[in-house]
Amino acid sequence: MPSPVQRHPLAVQTADILLERVRSGEWPLGHKLPGETTLAAELGVGRSTLREAIRELAGKGVLDPRQGAGVFVTALDAVEEWDAVLRRASIVSVIEARIAIESEAAALAAERRTPADLRAIRRALAERLAHGDTVEPYVDADMALHRAVVVSAHNDVLVELFDGFVPRMRRVMLDMLRIRPVASPEADHAEHAALVQAIAERDTRAAAEFSRAHLTAMKKAFT
Structure with a gap:
């Protein structure tokens, strides 16, 4: 006993x-x-x-x-607080989770997006381009674009998961871009524009592939 x-x-x-x-x-x-x-x-x-x-x-x-x-x-262990999990996770682990979430969200966005969703995504893309020369507004605009895509998937769980990553990713992206700016802003914008176009054309496969390719390249920058 x-x-x-x-x-x-x-x-x-x-x-x-x-x-x-x-x-x-x-x-x-x-x-x-x-x-x-x-x-x-x-x-x-x-x-x-x-x-x-x-x-x-x-x-x-x-x-x-x-x-x-x-x-x-009802469970065999206590659920750890999400913030604590993210604080301990390596940045590569966070990016890998984003790949899983955002590539699926992009495919769903291509399938489910409304005209209003598409307008919001395009506005976010334009904001991202407009802030390309200043680090902090650029990172915020980048996060806003990716979130607009996730929101367009019309899945509240995916939005909640993405929002959990934002604070950690924002800090990391700010640090990274201050040390090593984007090598080709034009190519980077073209990648995001291609993702938006795939969503506009309701091409689920292309949307998922563009999302995965972009985040996989980011992952390689940290490995």
């Missing part, structure tokens, strides 16, 4: 012990935890402390308290 919780704060430690038991496989996915009275006594804590620990793990998606039914295991 696990040893009782000894140190403060009790609720946090209780949550940690519960999570360890879930991770160890003692309570598999879908399993119902022992009753509140039994579990509190087993851990050596009060029922209010146990409830607080369960609330914490419920907030992380691990446990699901169901009124009148009990507490059930």
Whole structure:
């Protein structure tokens, strides 16, 4: 039997012990935890402390308290905060994730874009070109163009994922461009214009390929 919780704060430690038991496989996915009275006594804590620990793990998606039914295991580990994951991830990992997300988003944008979407994408492309000689506005305009493409895919999950990358990517792009400016702004603009044209023509394959090629070239610059 696990040893009782000894140190403060009790609720946090209780949550940690519960999570360890879930991770160890003692309570598999879908399993119902022992009753509140039994579990509190087993851990050596009060029922209010146990409830607080369960609330914490419920907030992380691990446990699901169901009124009148009990507490059930709904995940085998706590979901780490997205910002923390991105802070630790290498820039290459972030670009690889962008390739997966944006190439699919580009294909969906070519399929689903509305006339209003296309106007927004073209405005963003023009803004990007207009700010080509100043680093910070250029990076912001570049991000705005890529976001306009993702928005045109009409998939809220893809937009949410892309928005999660923006702060990290913005900092990296600013640093990179200050050290090493774009070798050929004309060629770079032509690549983005080709992506926009593929979306305008509803060419899903070409849109995905242009998006993938651009981001793959960016990845190579970091490797």
